[in-house]
Amino acid sequence: MKKLLGLVFLMLILVAGTELTSPKLQSNNTLEGTWELIGFNNYDGAGGVKSLPATDGYRQIKMYYNGKVMWTRYVPTDSIEWFGYGSYTATDSTLTERLEYMSSSMRKIANKNMEWTMELVFDGNTYSQIFIDEEGNRINSENYKRID
Known part of the structure; x- marks a missing residue:
């Protein structure tokens, strides 16, 4: 009986130790994660x-994982659904999202190839995706903070 209690106690210590020594790793040098929109910039x-x-x-939430992006928007004064899912690529200065699936409201305003390339300003726990016009001028941005 003492051996059984000792074994149970040892297992509890190992499980507790594993929880303490292997916290969820969060990398702040990648877009991978979950983001919440905190505001906008308009450029003149x-x-x-x-x-x-x-x-x-x-509320607008975006999730980037394994080359995929998914986002959803909730506006309390608007009954129109806004969401999308697809793939993404990011460099030091650009973010490209190509949607494969989206709400009907998003499909109405989507471009022909359902792809958006934006300027990316990334700072670990915040980022901005900046929309650019045909002449290369900044139009507006969506600004996000990391929530996971």
Whole structure:
């Protein structure tokens, strides 16, 4: 009986020790993770920028994992669904998302190839995806913070 209790006690210590020594690893040098929109920037073309926070109740979440992206948006004053799923690639300065599946509201405004290439400004726990016009000028951005 003492051996059995000793074995059970040893197993509990090993399990507890494993939990303490192997926390979830979070890498802050990659887009992989879950992000929440915190605000927007609007660029005026003359170097000026106006920052706007997300409105109360507005939530937009993006998840990047294993080359895939999924996002959803909730606007309490809007009954229209907004979501999308697809693949992504990122470099030091660009983010490209190609949607394979999306809400009907998103499909109505999607471009022909359902691909968006944006300027990427990444800082570990925050990032901005900046939309650029045909002449290379910044139009606006979505700004995110890491939540997982």
